[in-house]
Amino acid sequence: MNTLYYGDNLEILRKYIPDESVDLIYLDPPFNSNRAYNQIFKDKEGKYPPSQIKAFDDTWSWSDETEKALDELKKTEYPAQLYRTLKAFETAMGSSDMMAYLVMMGIRLCELKRVLKNTGSIYLHCDPTASHYLKIIMDQIFGVKNYRNEIAWCYHGATSPGMKHFAKKHDIIFWYSKSDSWIFNLEQIRLPYAESTLERANHIIHRGAWTKGEVHLKEGGKFPEDWWEDIKAMQYISPKERLGYPTQKPQALLERIIKASSNEGDIVLDPFCGCGTTIAAAEKLGRKWLGIDITILAINLIEKRIKEHFPDAKYEEIGKPKDFESAKKLTEQSKFLFEQWFVTELGGQPFKSSGGGDMGIDGFMYFKDNDGKDHTIILSVKGGSYNPSMIRDLKGVVERENAAIGLLLALNEPTDGMKKEAATAGLFQMPDTQRTYPKIQIFTVGDFFDNRRPNIPDVSDTLKKAKREIRESEKKTKLL
Numbered sequence: 315m316n317t318l319y320y321g322d323n324l325e326i327l328r329k330y331i332p333d334e335s336v337d338l339i340y341l342d343p344p345f346n347s348n349r350a351y352n353q354i355f356k357d358k359e360g361k362y363p364p365s366q367i368k369a370f371d372d373t374w375s376w377s378d379e380t381e382k383a384l385d386e387l388k389k390t391e392y393p394a395q396l397y398r399t400l401k402a403f404e405t406a407m408g409s410s411d412m413m414a415y416l417v418m419m420g421i422r423l424c425e426l427k428r429v430l431k432n433t434g435s436i437y438l439h440c441d442p443t444a445s446h447y448l449k450i451i452m453d454q455i456f457g458v459k460n461y462r463n464e465i466a467w468c469y470h471g472a473t474s475p476g477m478k479h480f481a482k483k484h485d486i487i488f489w490y491s492k493s494d495s496w497i498f499n500l501e502q503i504r505l506p507y508a509e510s511t512l513e514r515a516n517h518i519i520h521r522g523a524w525t526k527g528e529v530h531l532k533e534g535g536k537f538p539e540d541w542w543e544d545i546k547a548m549q550y551i552s553p554k555e556r557l558g559y560p561t562q563k564p565q566a567l568l569e570r571i572i573k574a575s576s577n578e579g580d581i582v583l584d585p586f587c588g589c590g591t592t593i594a595a596a597e598k599l600g601r602k603w604l605g606i607d608i609t610i611l612a613i614n615l616i617e618k619r620i621k622e623h624f625p626d627a628k629y630e631e632i633g634k635p636k637d638f639e640s641a642k643k644l645t646e647q648s649k650f651l652f653e654q655w656f657v658t659e660l661g662g663q664p665f666k667s668s669g670g671g672d673m674g675i676d677g678f679m680y681f682k683d684n685d686g687k688d689h690t691i692i693l694s695v696k697g698g699s700y701n702p703s704m705i706r707d708l709k710g711v712v713e714r715e716n717a718a719i720g721l722l723l724a725l726n727e728p729t730d731g732m733k734k735e736a737a738t739a740g741l742f743q744m745p746d747t748q749r750t751y752p753k754i755q756i757f758t759v760g761d762f763f764d765n766r767r768p769n770i771p772d773v774s775d776t777l778k779k780a781k782r783e784i785r786e787s788e789k790k791t792k793l794l
């Protein structure tokens with residue numbers, strides 16, 4: 315079944331994904347976390363709140379976990395040459411962030427090879443700061459003889475005056491197969507001929523030279539090279555496709571990879587699925603899919619995208635809180651993850667100020683009145699012990715921000731004192747209507763799992779909607 319997993323992909327792969335069960339893997343692993351790979355939302359002033367960065371802060375730093383992973387790679391089930399290569403890198407790099415990244419990628423790539431079918435392929439989309447190291451590691455795991463292509467995705471974009479180097483306008487994607495037998499659907503990825511080629515062909519035909527074989531154009535288009543410049547970078551793609559996720563890749567890029575190296579009904583896996591482009595492309599093309607991500611914000615964004623792209627899509631989600639006890643465990647694990655989960659589950663935007671503090675705000679929601687004027691709902695999340703002062707603090711924040719409503723999201727049931735304090739805040743009346751809403755409200759995890767929702771106006775426009783997609787099979791049915 316199509317499945318979306320929340321958690322560390324190494325643990326998920328080992329716990330849930332059987333040997334030789336996946337036909338195609340695409341991964342775009344992050345590196346250099348100070349680039350804030352997981353900033354999804356903007357606040358009302360258009361600034362990106364770094365509310366997700368913490369999920370990656372320590373992922374690629376040398377730690378006890380890295381030492382454990384490197385030691386584990388000495389075991390006989392892993393390629394001996396991989397361990398020797400990593401130890402050689404360690405001699406040169408020491409316990410650097412890059413070395414930690416390579417170790418943690420190495421053990422994950424071994425697991426990805428395990429779950430890949432014998433006829434399967436893996437496409438590794440590389441950060442330019444690490445691609446040369448990763449190529450060596452891929453050779454050690456998948457074998458030099460199974461290297462198929464180094465694909466350069468080339469794109470155009472604005473450059474800055476005064477640059478002291480050539481504009482960096484390409485990504486590297488390494489394609490390896492697991493064996494010497496692999497899927498490659500060349501006919502499905504033909505490209506249109508250039509106008510100059512068509513004109514030259516017409517000219518030669520006009521001269522009667524076609525039969526001499528000077529130009530031969532195959533029906534359906536040309537075979538693609540290993541450099542792709544016809545797929546535009548995200549900033550030049552329709553705003554309807556852009557979701558505000560900085561590392562989002564064009565869906566056309568993933569569709570080409572999926573068409574080339576899998577067939578309808580095959581299983582596609584993305585272990586760093588981010589905003590879910592691989593999943594959206596797989597669903598559109600009639601493939602089954604598995605997606606893994608370590609951040610709750612990404613998982614919620616993907617679920618939202620699936621529902622808006624394909625309202626009838628069926629899938630299972632594993633890893634997020636499913637009841638009060640699992641929500642409580644998330645709070646104990648990380649109060650920030652709990653905040654992100656609760657805020658995004660209700661359709662809000664997580665918030666953290668650029669200075670690191672939250673100014674008493676954990677999230678925002680927005681709604682419009684009948685005149686189209688925007689109004690704000692302030693979200694404050696509490697996971698521990700409670701007292702009425704929390705409500706008074708929220709009142710102050712609502713007044714300071716000139717917000718319409720304040721919503722306290724609580725793990726446990728509020729005290730009577732908190733309820734009384736909230737009731738004294740009065741009501742917000744929707745302009746030009748008789749509709750009113752409590753100015754300060756308390757909403758609990760128990761309320762959420764009982765399928766209740768806060769008494770607030772429609773906030774469905776808080777987050778950007780993904781465009782409705784049509785599956786390839788649906789297009790064929792319509793044509794027939």
